[in-house]
Amino acid sequence: MSNQIKYILKRVVISLITILVLVVVTFLLMQLLPGDPFISGKALPPAVEEAVKAKYGLDKSVPEQLIMYLTNFVQGDFGISIPDGRAVSDVIGEAFPVSFDLGIRALIFAFIMGILLGVVAAVKRGTAWDSTAMFFALIGVSVPSFIMGSILQYFLGLKLMQATGMQIFAIIGWNGLNSKILPAFALAFGSMATISRLMRTSMLDVLSQDYIKTAKSKGLNQREIVWRHSVKNAIMPVVTVMGPLVAAVLTGAFVVENIFSIPGMGKYFVQAIQTRNYTMIAGTTAFYGAFLIFANLVVDIIYGFIDPRIKLTGRRD
Amino acid sequence: MKSKKLLALIVSAVMVLSLAACGGDKGTEGEAAGTAYPGTADEDTYVVDFRAEPPELNSLLTSDVTSGDVLRMVISGLYRLDENDQPVPDLAEETTVSDDGCTYTMKLREDATWSNGEPVTAHDFVFAYQTICNPKTGSVYAYIVYDNLLHGNEVYEGKMDPSELGVKALDDYTLEVTFENPLPYAEHLLSFASYYPLNEKAYNEIGADVYGDEADKIVTNGAYTISEWVHEDHITLTANENFYDPDRCAIKNVKYLMLKDSNARLNAFQGGEVDVVNLTGDQMAQAEELGIHTESYVDNSVWYLQYNLQHKETGMDNVNIRKALMLAVDTKELCDNVLKDGSVPATGYVPTSINGGNGELYRDTAGDIIEPNVEEAKTLLEKGLEETGLTVEDLNKISLLTDDTDGARRTCQFLQEQWKANLGIEVTINQQPFKNRLDAMQTGNFDVVLAGWVPDYNDPMTYLDMFMTTNGNNYGKYSNEQYDSLLTQAMKESDFDERVSLLVQAEQLGIAEDVVVAPIYFQSTSYAVSDKVKNMTRTGFQEFDFTDIRE
Numbered sequence: 001m002s003n004q005i006k007y008i009l010k011r012v013v014i015s016l017i018t019i020l021v022l023v024v025v026t027f028l029l030m031q032l033l034p035g036d037p038f039i040s041g042k043a044l045p046p047a048v049e050e051a052v053k054a055k056y057g058l059d060k061s062v063p064e065q066l067i068m069y070l071t072n073f074v075q076g077d078f079g080i081s082i083p084d085g086r087a088v089s090d091v092i093g094e095a096f097p098v099s100f101d102l103g104i105r106a107l108i109f110a111f112i113m114g115i116l117l118g119v120v121a122a123v124k125r126g127t128a129w130d131s132t133a134m135f136f137a138l139i140g141v142s143v144p145s146f147i148m149g150s151i152l153q154y155f156l157g158l159k160l161m162q163a164t165g166m167q168i169f170a171i172i173g174w175n176g177l178n179s180k181i182l183p184a185f186a187l188a189f190g191s192m193a194t195i196s197r198l199m200r201t202s203m204l205d206v207l208s209q210d211y212i213k214t215a216k217s218k219g220l221n222q223r224e225i226v227w228r229h230s231v232k233n234a235i236m237p238v239v240t241v242m243g244p245l246v247a248a249v250l251t252g253a254f255v256v257e258n259i260f261s262i263p264g265m266g267k268y269f270v271q272a273i274q275t276r277n278y279t280m281i282a283g284t285t286a287f288y289g290a291f292l293i294f295a296n297l298v299v300d301i302i303y304g305f306i307d308p309r310i311k312l313t314g315r316r317d
Numbered sequence: 318m319k320s321k322k323l324l325a326l327i328v329s330a331v332m333v334l335s336l337a338a339c340g341g342d343k344g345t346e347g348e349a350a351g352t353a354y355p356g357t358a359d360e361d362t363y364v365v366d367f368r369a370e371p372p373e374l375n376s377l378l379t380s381d382v383t384s385g386d387v388l389r390m391v392i393s394g395l396y397r398l399d400e401n402d403q404p405v406p407d408l409a410e411e412t413t414v415s416d417d418g419c420t421y422t423m424k425l426r427e428d429a430t431w432s433n434g435e436p437v438t439a440h441d442f443v444f445a446y447q448t449i450c451n452p453k454t455g456s457v458y459a460y461i462v463y464d465n466l467l468h469g470n471e472v473y474e475g476k477m478d479p480s481e482l483g484v485k486a487l488d489d490y491t492l493e494v495t496f497e498n499p500l501p502y503a504e505h506l507l508s509f510a511s512y513y514p515l516n517e518k519a520y521n522e523i524g525a526d527v528y529g530d531e532a533d534k535i536v537t538n539g540a541y542t543i544s545e546w547v548h549e550d551h552i553t554l555t556a557n558e559n560f561y562d563p564d565r566c567a568i569k570n571v572k573y574l575m576l577k578d579s580n581a582r583l584n585a586f587q588g589g590e591v592d593v594v595n596l597t598g599d600q601m602a603q604a605e606e607l608g609i610h611t612e613s614y615v616d617n618s619v620w621y622l623q624y625n626l627q628h629k630e631t632g633m634d635n636v637n638i639r640k641a642l643m644l645a646v647d648t649k650e651l652c653d654n655v656l657k658d659g660s661v662p663a664t665g666y667v668p669t670s671i672n673g674g675n676g677e678l679y680r681d682t683a684g685d686i687i688e689p690n691v692e693e694a695k696t697l698l699e700k701g702l703e704e705t706g707l708t709v710e711d712l713n714k715i716s717l718l719t720d721d722t723d724g725a726r727r728t729c730q731f732l733q734e735q736w737k738a739n740l741g742i743e744v745t746i747n748q749q750p751f752k753n754r755l756d757a758m759q760t761g762n763f764d765v766v767l768a769g770w771v772p773d774y775n776d777p778m779t780y781l782d783m784f785m786t787t788n789g790n791n792y793g794k795y796s797n798e799q800y801d802s803l804l805t806q807a808m809k810e811s812d813f814d815e816r817v818s819l820l821v822q823a824e825q826l827g828i829a830e831d832v833v834v835a836p837i838y839f840q841s842t843s844y845a846v847s848d849k850v851k852n853m854t855r856t857g858f859q860e861f862d863f864t865d866i867r868e
Contacts, residue, residue, distance in 0.1 A: 034756035038457060040380075041755070041771065043789030045460050047452065047473060055455030083457070084372040086530050086548075094548055150580055158584045171588045172574070172581055174550065258577045261585075263549035267577070276752055 003311070004304070008297070015293040022289045023073060023282055027066055030273075030281050037082040037276045056082055058278075069282065078286075079279035088283035091268065095252070096287075098174060099264035102257070103250035105184035110191035110249075115231070115238070117192070118199025122207060122234075123226055133196060140193025149186035149259040156182060172261040183260040187253050191245055195238055202234040232306065239306065243299040247292035354609055356592045356847030362553075362570040363850055365861060366582055366594040370549050370575050374529035376513040377449045380458040382771075386861045388510045390554050390571070391537040395423055395442070395492070396508040400854045400865040402670070402775060404504035408437065408514075409492075418499030418811045419467070421507075425490045428561045431516045431538045439486035441514035442494075447472075447479040449511060454525070461511045461773055467495040499811040501674030502776040505858075509774065514538070540565050540864045549575055567852035567863040583845070592847040593861075597724075598657035601843050609845045613659030615670045617857030618840040619780065620728075620769045621663070622717075623758070624833070626793045629705075631715045631764045633793075636832055637701030638712070642765070643687065643835035645694035645739040646732055651838060655731050656724075658843045663687060663836030666828045667777045670839075670857045673817045679777045683821045686829040687836060691739045698740050715744040718766040720754055728837075729767055758792045766792075769840070775858060777820045778807065784833050795833040800826050 038044060038052055053059045057068060072079060078088035121133035157171040170179035206212065207230055215225050252265030265284070272280035303310045357364045371384040376392060379385065389397070397407040406412070409423035429437040449456050450463045450472045463469030467483030483495035496503060506512060519536035520528055529535045532546035540562070541554035552573045556566035574591055576582045582594040587607065596604055596611060604611050622642070624633045632638040648662035661669070664685035673679035702708065717732065719725040729746045736742045744765075749757060757763050770790075772779040783790035785801050800823055807819035827833050844855070854862035 033752070035752035039752055039755045039759065040457075041769065042773075043759070044457060045464075045789065048457060048459050051452035051459070052455045052457055055453075080526075083378075084530075085375070085378070085526065091548070153581060153584055158588045161588055167588070171590055172576060172585045173590070259581050261550075261574065261576045261578070261581060263547065263575075267549070274750060274752065 008301070011297055011300075015290075015297065018293060019286055019290050020070075020074075023070070023286050024066065026282050026285045027069060027278075028062070030276075030278055031062055033273070033276060035276055037278065039276070052083075056080070069279075073282075073286070078283040081280050082277050088279050091280070092265065092283060092287055095263060095265040095268065098262060099252035099257070099266065100250050102174075102180070102183055102187065102253070102262060102264060103246075105180060106188035106191065106253075107246060107249055109184060110188040110195055111242075113188070114192040114195025115199050115235070117196035118238075119203055119226065119231060121196065121200040122203030123222075125204065134200070137193040137196045137200075140189045141197070143189070144255075145186055145190055145253065146255040146259060148189050149183070149256050152182045152186050153259060174260070174262040174264075179260075183256050183262060186259070187249065187256045191249060194241065194245070198237050198241065199234065202237045203230060206230045206234040235306065236303070239299055239302055243296040244292065247288065247295045251288050251291050354586070354845075354847045355589070356849030357589055359570075360849075361568065362572055363568050363593070363853070363863070364572045364574060364591045366576045366585075366591050367552070367573040367861075368576060368595065371552065374535055374543075375525075376510045376515060376529075377445065377454055378456050378458075378529075379510050380456075382860050385510050386859075387543070387552060387554070387573070388513065389539075389859060389862055390541040390864060391535075391539040391543055391557075392510075392513045393429060393437070393539045394508055394513045395425075395494075396504045397864070398505070398508050398856075398859055398862075400856070400862075400867060402856045402858045403672075404508050407508070409507070412504075419497070420493060420495045421503060422487070423492045423494070425492060426561060427490050429538055430559055431519065431536050432542055432557075432559075433516065433519050433536045435516055435518060436489075437514060437516075437538050438489045439492040440489070441516055442492050442512075443484050443486050444517040444520075445513060445515035446484040446494075447482055448515065448520075450479065450482055456511075458511050461506075461509070465496050465498075465500065465506060467497050469497065498808050500776075501813045501816065502672065502774050502778075505672075505775045541571070544570070551575065565864045565866055567866065571863050573861075586845050586847070589847075592850050593853070594845050596658070596843045596845055598655075598843075601657055601659070604845050610848070611843060611845050612855070613841045613843040614855055615659075615661060615668055615839050615857060616842040616860075617668055617670055618769050618771050619663060619666060619668050620767065620837050620840060621666065622732075622835040622837060623763075623766050623768050623793050624835070625761060625763050625765070626795055626833075627761060628764050630707075630711065632701060632705050632707050632712055633715075633764055635701045635705045636830075637697040637704065638707075639832040639835065641694040641698035641701060641740060642736065642742075643694075643832055644690045644697065646735045646835075646837065647689050647691075648837055649689075651728065651731050655727055656838065659841035660838045661841065662689075663838050666824055666834065666836045667780045668839040668857075671772065671777060671780070672775045673820075674776055674813045675817045676813075679817065679820070682817055683777075683824060686825060694739060698742075709741055712742045713744070715742065715764045716747045717744050718747045718749065718754060718757055718763040720767075721748045721750050725767060732767075732837075761792065761794070763792075767837070768792075772857075777817075777824070778804070781820060781823050781827065784827050793833060795827070795831065797826065797831060800831070 038049060057065060069079065081088050081091055117133040121130045124130050153171055157169050161167050168178065169182050173179050212225060212230060215229055254266035254270055257264040257266040268280055268284050272284055367383060369383050371387045372381055373379040373384050374387060376388055393407045395407060395409040396404040399405045408425050408429055410426050411424040413422045425439060431437060446462055446466065448454050449459050450469055452473060459473065463473040468477050468481045471477040472479055472482045485493040487493055500506065516536050523534050527534050532543045535543065540557055540560050542557045543552065544555040545553040554571045556569050576585065579597050583600055585591045586594045601611060624639050626634050652660045652662055664687055665680060665683060667679050669680045671679045673682045717729050719729045726748060733744055733746060736744060758766055770780060782788060782804055784795050785804055786796040803819050803823040807816050810816040810819060852863065852866055854865045
């Protein structure tokens with residue numbers, strides 16, 4: 001066990017270094033973007049341009065800016081969003097819980113439905129159950145979330161309301177429960193499809209193993225074989241993809257948040273780059289990077305629980 | 318067998334669903350004729366789509382339309398705009414203008430208070446103007462104040478003490494503002510956010526860095542107060558009980574939403590979740606079919622082609638080639654069949670909605686100076702090619718720079734088509750993200766660019782001065798002494814009839830004769846509005862306003 005703790009500590013240290021490198025590279029790359037935060041449809045008089053750049057420290061050389069940014073960064077100060085003047089950490093602190101709320105709903109749905117569909121498809125391989133499950137998976141993989149979102153919004157939001165006279169699902173916003181179902185489903189659909197396809201392949205693999213045949217020949221009942229002996233072994237690939245999936249879904253889904261007008265993090269990733277909001281670009285990238293690294297670490301730890309044969313030592317044979 | 322039935326069931330369900338999807342539009346069309354859109358449920362609240370978060374509510378720092386929309390409702394300045402965009406007194410009860418037209422002495426109302434209980438005095442204006450003219454404040458719009466006030470430039474450059482600035486509090490309720498030049502649009506300028514008062518005590522207590530960042534981090538004195546602000550979601554304004562003229566509020570609450578997706582907007586409107594949404598050109602026809610009440614207004618933006626006069630290799634330095642490109646475009650067809658949002662063909666550079674400063678609209682004085690004419694365009698092109706020694710092949714190298722939006726692409730494809738059909742020139746379209754496009758313009762890395770201009774104040778000068786030799790917005794590097802001199806004269810002219818005639822001459826010279834740019838269309842904004850909304854103002858200078866009560 002102490003080996004495991006040592007390994008985790010080592011991973012944390014490496015992670016911190018990775019994040020720092022990520023910030024430095026992002027900071028340097030964004031300087032290559034043409035234009036700056038203050039370039040707009042109207043040219044600024046030179047004196048004004050000088051004054052506003054001085055205000056945000058953009059009058060200094062890039063290495064100076066980088067050192068200044070990093071010094072603040074390690075102290076937990078992500079800087080001021082340009083040009084609205086709000087602290088980047090405040091913006092993330094407000095938007096992230098919303099994205100997290102939406103994402104966790106979507107993930108729970110995607111995980112449960114994905115596993116179920118995958119298992120059913122594998123166990124009932126070649127039957128209509130299989131075809132139906134994989135038909136949904138195919139739709140999920142091929143229909144992008146902005147189409148799924150728009151369809152849900154139009155039919156289940158607007159048309160259902162016009163037909164019934166009741167607002168069963170809200171069309172826009174992020175308030176009551178009735179506003180949270182459609183976006184969560186739109187966001188979940190793609191992940192659900194990925195998970196179910198992975199689960200099916202992996203289950204088929206496991207079901208053809210000798211020990212399953214042995215179990216069958218010893219007369220174990222089907223439910224026991226599937227849920228106790230197969231799923232646990234087949235779930236590993238799914239757990240592996242969950243790391244990046246969780247990070248991507250929880251830190252904000254630009255498209256779905258856009259369609260349903262949800263005040264989450266998604267838009268900042270895109271808008272910060274479009275508006276050359278330097279501090280916001282660096283802040284959101286670092287945040288996403290940290291989250292991704294953390295999610296992968298958690299996945300590695302979970303491996304150990306699902307399959308005790310896996311020891312986290314970082315050593316390879 | 319059982320599973321086959323299930324499969325059949327699912328397949329038929331999918332088919333029914335897709336049929337429903339196809340038939341959806343037709344179904345609603347039938348119902349539409351008598352359908353009313355009563356609007357949102359709460360009768361004390363209008364829900365209005367703002368489309369974006371107001372980025373900056375500190376009136377010293379703000380420069381964008383959305384923030385201006387909020388500030389106009391929550392701050393009272395010296396003047397305000399009525400429902401026709403004309404300035405009327407707000408806090409300035411009595412104004413006397415000096416004989417030279419530069420000094421405005423204003424007696425202020427004594428019954429106006431800030432939301433922190435302090436009275437609104439002349440000192441609040443002095444503090445605001447001195448602070449915005451301090452480079453340390455870092456205001457991107459500082460020049461709208463220091464370029465106009467007496468000694469503004471000197472104060473901004475630190476050559477004079479802030480107390481020398483053309484703004485004085487003669488007593489607590491008497492303010493004297495002195496401009497560098499006589500301005501026909503002075504009262505309009507005084508209604509603008511950069512000229513709003515600021516309570517010094519509150520500004521220092523809250524802190525300049527965070528002032529206006531949250532609902533509780535701003536002190537207001539206007540018809541409404543900010544009662545709730547959830548960033549990127551909504552901002553709610555509530556009628557101010559302590560306002561000196563409470564009858565001016567059109568409704569108790571205005572809730573501004575920040576919807577990002579145009580389809581979602583129309584869905585939300587139809588679903589009764591919002592009362593006012595902007596519509597795209599394509600949605601206008603759709604809204605009509607659905608029986609939605611729509612309106613449009615010319616919003617003061619002009620879209621034009623800016624030529625880079627430095628690019629000789631593509632003939633951009635030749636006036637006849639520039640003019641040929643301008644006249645070959647059927648702008649009416651563009652507005653009617655491509656844009657479809659109520660935009661109107663540009664008949665000059667200054668839009669139809671702008672004041673002339675002589676008591677009339679500028680366009681009424683100046684008349685139409687551009688009319689598409691394919692035959693003339695062909696003749697001019699031949700003449701231009703002859704003069705420059707270029708061939709059509711050379712002009713095929715013209716690259717048309719534009720934004721990476723859907724609308725810009727369609728407009729440019731139309732231009733491309735027109736030039737090909739009418740002049741035989743095949744230009745290429747170069748779509749760039751907004752900031753990249755601006756960077757290319759600033760660095761002179763373009764032949765022709767489709768650009769838009771939004772005015773700073775209600776006067777032709779804000780459109781025409783951008784082509785003066787030293788102006789930062791003169792990306793095409795146009796330089797004509799006569800043009801510069803006409804505008805310099807106009808700036809100093811105190812006879813406003815004489816002034817407008819100088820401006821008309823300048824527009825004639827720069828646009829119609831020298832074709833420094835080719836105006837394409839005056840942009841309109843179109844929107845859907847529910848039956849519930851009354852007394853809403855939407856004009857070029859007031860995107861949204863609910864403080865004009867009509868009789």
